[in-house]
Amino acid sequence: MRPAPAAARVAAPLLLALAVAGTSADTGDRTAANARLVREAFEDWRQGRGSVFELLHEDVVWTVAGASPVSGTYASRQAFLDRAVQPIHARLATPITPVVRHLVAQDDAVVVLWEGSATTREGGGYANHYAWHMEFADGKVVRVTAFLDTWALDRLMDGSPGSP
Template sequence: MTTWMSSALRPIAVALSLALSTSPVWASENANADRLRQAFTNWQQGKGTVFDLLAPNATWIVAGSSPVSGVYNSKADFMEQAVRPISARLATPISPTVQSIVAKDDVVVVLWNGEATALDRKPYRNTYLWHMTFKDGQVTKVQAFLDTYVLNDLMHRVKPGQ
């Protein structure tokens, strides 16, 4: 009888396991990581950037001490005061290479390397770690960590439009 009970309970255990693995928490987690992975792929292919995922009122915090370190309280503010000054010093767009993506609930953390050529033809290479919070498929908060020494060098060495 014990063997029969075990056999009868197996399909229930499998069904319960499948139901739990497709619960909204897991689906959301995977969906956000997938969105981020796709955004990085698009960026590599020149079809957009990760910034396309930002909600208009997203908060972006750049850690450290660089000319762009600080808190930005909107996508527009961040793009204008941080992304644009960096991009203005580059001859090529930053090409990202993702090292890892870790997701839990609505938080996705990505470790990635970026490489570009500055206007003075010297390489710009940096490593980034972005701790991103998602809501309804959009990024609402980012805490960005990077090698600010490398960024400071670019910002002071290269003048925009040089």
């Protein structure tokens, strides 16, 4: 067997490096786009122009961690909105106002740490801290694991005055 010509020995690693760089650039673009979508959705929500829930794929799998009245796994956008979001909103006189504290994106995942506050129907305050790990596919959120202060949520749901 003859050794490959010098040009082929140089070209093969170069082509491999370009292919990897192209994939890395595509991933970087997708990561930046996902982060931008989340930032914009939270800002729209904060401004009362929309909600981050508009990013959800109809078949999203959303898990609320912990032990609260809405903890569990929901297998669709509608199930999550009906059985988790709506019962929380029913206890509030004002929408939750989110404030993003930190956002990190890597590959198809975005993690956002945020705080939310609202006024309850009884006139008290509701405040909570959240960490959401969101996974994207084709510009839509397909999987979420949401962490929050379940004690604060329990107090809201049982009508206890105020929230820490």
